[in-house]
Amino acid sequence: MNPILTVQNLIVRRGGVTVLDINELKVETSRILALIGPNGAGKSTLLLTMAGLLKPSGGMIHYQGMPIDSSASRSNMRRSVCVVFQEPLLLNTTVYKNVALGLKFRHLTGSEIERSVKESLDYFGISFLAKRSAKTLSGGESKRVSLARAFALKPQLILLDEAFNSLDPPTRETLIDDLRHILQETKISAVLALHDREETLRLAQDVAVMAEGRIIQSGTTAQIFNKPDSEFVANFVGTETILEGTVENSNAGLLGISVAGKIIEAVGNYLPGQNVYCCLRPENITVSAVIPEKISARNVFEAKIQKIIRQAFFYKMILDCGFPMVAYITVSSCEDLGLCEGSMVAVSFKATAVHVMRREK
């Protein structure tokens, strides 16, 4: 499928300073791309430029194959691309009128507007708020209204800027689940500016890591999290092991998950055939010089040490078990076992140490 939006050699300058310099970025149709990076990386500026709200100083944006190079083309693109800002930005009127706003700009009939508003309010589970004043809503409710307002337009592409910021954890959790569900159901292409790796893992299929106005690395979520190609990306996404797998069997809560042709045992409530992520914290991995016998850990694999990186008080080991894995080991353990890059070792971890997450793609 063709990308819905492509960015090439994009330059944005403000006050003589280059704030955005993007060689290439593609937003694939019906996929979710996360822009991640520290504050000031240029994520919001890139979103605004992609939405046609900010005129680039140079480069080219193509939307659905058409160049976006004039006020008319930007204005035209805005009819099927919608941005949802970090702050809800609701008007001082009822929830219903807020959600109907963009539909009114499109001169739809009253009944069409009513149908779309109701559908969108239902999607986000806020139909009961329709007559409430937007000023009286909680943070989570306001965020849902602002999302419902954008989705009511049935855009081809939606751009969300830090959608879950400043929400309390339970509200954030349910909103992430609902948004993921809605994006999957509607098949709307989406670009999400995020700074939380868990949000990224739960929502995005593709990731672009940004820093200082540039894209440092882009690829699928698994590629970025498992094969960061620079220290910056590795540090930013963390180095926990995140593996894509499929549940092979499930027996009384003990799962057999197929990962790169091997079976990882984990605990969880998933059905055979379901796609999952297996997440492992590096401190939960035990490294042995030989394969241990009579051990309670359900998972034991042979591995090759690819890299040993000195941290403040321990070593970080990048291991290859047929799938990538990261483990922490104390300096003394490493010396006692005489480990070095290239050594063959055994890694073990308990089934309960594997954090299994649903992977809906």
Added chain:
Amino acid sequence: MELIVQGIIKAFELIISFDAEVMGITWLSLKISGTATFISLFFGVSIGAGVALTDFPGKRIVISLINTGMGLPPVVVGLFVTIMIWRSGPLGFLEILYTPYAMIIAQAIIATPIVMGISLASIQSLPANLRLQILSLGASRLQMAWILIKESKLPLLAAVMAGFGGVISEVGASIMVGGNIKGYSRVLTTATVMETGRGNFDIAIALGIILLIVAFLVNLLLTQVQQRQRLR
């Protein structure tokens, strides 16, 4: 002291008896200042919003000029309008000097920068991204400006109050361009000046009290609307 007490008693007599001349002057004041405020709203809000929503070189200078205009001396406006509509002036052919129309023009010129300055400040005080959010929902620039003006209606009502308060109480320009002609261009302020000059303090006090009551009632009405909006 007796002078003041007598003046107040006479004033209330004139008000309670609905004195035809006093009522006529009051009604004309309301019509002229109301019309001038309405005209100033049209120009003040549209230009204020336009300046707030567009970026152009010298914008700060323009904003400074508007803010300076908020304190425009009425006599200067009176002088300017008089010269413009003087028989041999550029707009002399209109023949409106010493008519209520000239007073409306002068008062609208006084009120417009007040409305413009408050509109500009209120639209600029809206969240920076609201403009982009509305555009992103598919609004044209005109639709976006209209939504932002509606969002600023609380401070805009303050602009109406300030504009109306400014012109109903001004005397310099009105007397210069209106001429204070009895039954034709005599308004509360110009009549108060004239009666004070003649030593008719009772009538002058009556007119002064009516001016205060009118200003209070109009502001009371607008405040009610404003506070109801705030609570919505």
